[in-house]
Amino acid sequence: MFTVKVYVLRLGHRPGRDKRITTHVGLTARAFGADGFILADVSDERVLEKLREACRRWGKRDFHLECGVNGVKYIKEWRKAGGVAVHLTMYGLHLDDVVDEIGRSSKDILVIVGASKVPRIVYELADYNVAVGHQPHSEVAALAVFLDRLFRGKELHFIFPDAELCIVPSPKGKKVAKCGEKKNK
Amino acid sequence: MFTVKVYVLRLGHRPGRDKRITTHVGLTARAFGADGFILADVSDERVLEKLREACRRWGKRDFHLECGVNGVKYIKEWRKAGGVAVHLTMYGLHLDDVVDEIGRSSKDILVIVGASKVPRIVYELADYNVAVGHQPHSEVAALAVFLDRLFRGKELHFIFPDAELCIVPSPKGKKVAKCGEKKNK
Numbered sequence: 001m002f003t004v005k006v007y008v009l010r011l012g013h014r015p016g017r018d019k020r021i022t023t024h025v026g027l028t029a030r031a032f033g034a035d036g037f038i039l040a041d042v043s044d045e046r047v048l049e050k051l052r053e054a055c056r057r058w059g060k061r062d063f064h065l066e067c068g069v070n071g072v073k074y075i076k077e078w079r080k081a082g083g084v085a086v087h088l089t090m091y092g093l094h095l096d097d098v099v100d101e102i103g104r105s106s107k108d109i110l111v112i113v114g115a116s117k118v119p120r121i122v123y124e125l126a127d128y129n130v131a132v133g134h135q136p137h138s139e140v141a142a143l144a145v146f147l148d149r150l151f152r153g154k155e156l157h158f159i160f161p162d163a164e165l166c167i168v169p170s171p172k173g174k175k176v177a178k179c180g181e182k183k184n185k
Numbered sequence: 186m187f188t189v190k191v192y193v194l195r196l197g198h199r200p201g202r203d204k205r206i207t208t209h210v211g212l213t214a215r216a217f218g219a220d221g222f223i224l225a226d227v228s229d230e231r232v233l234e235k236l237r238e239a240c241r242r243w244g245k246r247d248f249h250l251e252c253g254v255n256g257v258k259y260i261k262e263w264r265k266a267g268g269v270a271v272h273l274t275m276y277g278l279h280l281d282d283v284v285d286e287i288g289r290s291s292k293d294i295l296v297i298v299g300a301s302k303v304p305r306i307v308y309e310l311a312d313y314n315v316a317v318g319h320q321p322h323s324e325v326a327a328l329a330v331f332l333d334r335l336f337r338g339k340e341l342h343f344i345f346p347d348a349e350l351c352i353v354p355s356p357k358g359k360k361v362a363k364c365g366e367k368k369n370k
Contacts, residue, residue, distance in 0.1 A: 020206055024323035031320035054321055091352055091359040095341065123357050133341035134352035135216035136239055137329070138209035144326035145333050145341075156280065156318035156330075167276055167319035172308050174276040 005083075005108040006034045006150070007064065008143065011071045011122065012041040013115040019047060024140045025113055026051045026065075032147035033155035034111070036064025040071030059160025059179075075110065075125050083108035084127040088142040089118065092129030099149045102128060111146060113139040190268075190293040191219045191335070192249065193328065196256045196307065197226040198300040204232060209325045210298055211236045211250075217332035218340035219296070221249025225256030244345025244364075260295065260310045268293035269312040273327040274303065277314030284334045287313060296331065298324040 008029035013022045026037040055061050084107045132142040168175035193214035198207045211222040233250050240246045269292045317327040353360035
């Protein structure tokens with residue numbers, strides 16, 4: 001459906017404080033249609049293991065996962081290879097003013113989300129600094145809404161053929177099926 | 186623009202582990218157009234203080250904040266007063282199948298987001314169990330996308346007249362103005 005590659009780059013995190021937020025960023029990247037998630041500048045295998053486990057159970061085992069890379073170098077190389085770098089920040093240009101242009105570019109997209117203070121150079125290297133609204137909120141919320149607009153809501157219907165488990169939508173309960181079972185009904 | 190009241194109810198949290206996620210849920214509620222945020226079943230004034238600080242600096246000082254209420258009782262009372270309860274869960278009915286109906290109901294909306302395991306009774310009490318996609322991700326992402334669809338993206342342009350600080354959108358930098366200054370330009 002979408003031929004370009006979309007990776008999410010999380011810039012660092014403070015291990016005690018940010019671990020769960022980083023996990024949420026990674027899960028959101030996977031669920032909202034990105035093809036990979038990279039945790040830059042720190043190594044935290046526990047986060048990657050959580051994400052691998054989600055991919056094993058719910059599918060998308062080819063989701064690219066990496067940690068410990070140099071964030072700034074990664075952005076530079078992504079751009080050198082012809083991709084665009086999109087940094088989500090409340091200080092940037094409004095999502096509604098740039099998302100169509102980004103989607104039309106037909107280039108691989110690196111979506112950058114910060115943790116604590118983002119170095120100035122990231123603002124300069126980014127092809128787009130994009131604000132999902134100009135209010136303080138959450139990198140998880142910003143990433144979800146950015147990807148939802150980029151993929152025009154279709155990502156919420158993606159089916160991963162290699163999933164072990166699938167949800168059977170239910171008005172009141174919790175119904176989970178082995179994926180084969182669901183497909184056969 | 187939207188005459189019904191929308192509150193977000195966070196069901197409990199494990200203080201060490203979930204504090205920052207709960208703060209992100211509260212900030213997302215505020216930024217994406219909700220009128221209030223309630224942390225149920227635990228009291229954590231540090232979280233509320235973070236949210237109050239955001240309201241002081243960025244506006245919306247009438248944002249309702251509360252913690253320590255009984256979650257199940259709160260849901261029951263909300264419904265008794267004529268409001269609808271919407272529980273966000275990956276096991277529910279797909280967002281796209283129910284969000285228009287919820288928006289058209291003209292009733293006050295309580296959006297419920299869980300922390301760890303959500304008690305069965307919440308699924309039963311909720312008028313709608315809504316899945317923002319049927320993949321595991323994040324309550325922060327789910328809340329943001331639910332509110333974004335409910336308010337049809339208009340919430341990302343809300344201006345809070347009582348804000349001290351405003352962002353001046355910028356392609357590369359970080360520009361913040363005292364709100365009066367920005368309005369006078």
